[in-house]
Amino acid sequence: GAVVSQHPSRVICKSGTSVKIECRSLDFQATTMFWYRQFPKQSLMLMATSNEGSKATYEQGVEKDKFLINHASLTLSTLTVTSAHPEDSSFYICSARETGANVLTFGAGSRLTVL
């Protein structure tokens, strides 16, 4: 079945630095990928829809300059948290849907801790 790889699984960084999270579809092409954020004991909040070759579509309230999304190929989308602050600490999860498929496949998630 479809597999989505997300890296790194855990990252700790200092306040003010930037962190990049990669999301790869390993055995299928994904023109669209989705980035979610999950707070402790809460549901997944959709941050943005990543579109291959074009700008991402951000949900209301999500700062596009803070959370940079690049979808340069059909198998890779990246989320960069710029100038990270402790309140950005969270679990970030990407997902992708193979063209023509109905099911979203999720990465294992990336836990970001900003000190």
Next chain:
Amino acid sequence: AQSVAQPEDQVNVAEGNPLTVKCTYSVSGNPYLFWYVQYPNRGLQFLLKYITGDNLVKGSYGFEAEFNKSQTSFHLKKPSALVSDSALYFCAVRDAGNTPLVFGKGTRLSVIA
């Protein structure tokens, strides 16, 4: 806009007993409904989906769900719970277009031996 309600934050079940995790939804048009499970510090794993066809959908690990259009519900069920079923369960919905999934808040299932 689509929405999903999972009315229970926590469901406790004894091992071997049947379990139900509730979900109701709101969507314009025909719903695409999904259940996912999440283990600690992991991403979501797909359990089952309803797109069209038979209202009773069978999925992974012995789980099933019944689509009820009149009640706009899609409750997750399993005839006999296992301790290993203990996890966080999410119901999700989208419409027929290429729209993102909208998730419920999740229900934590605890199966007690």
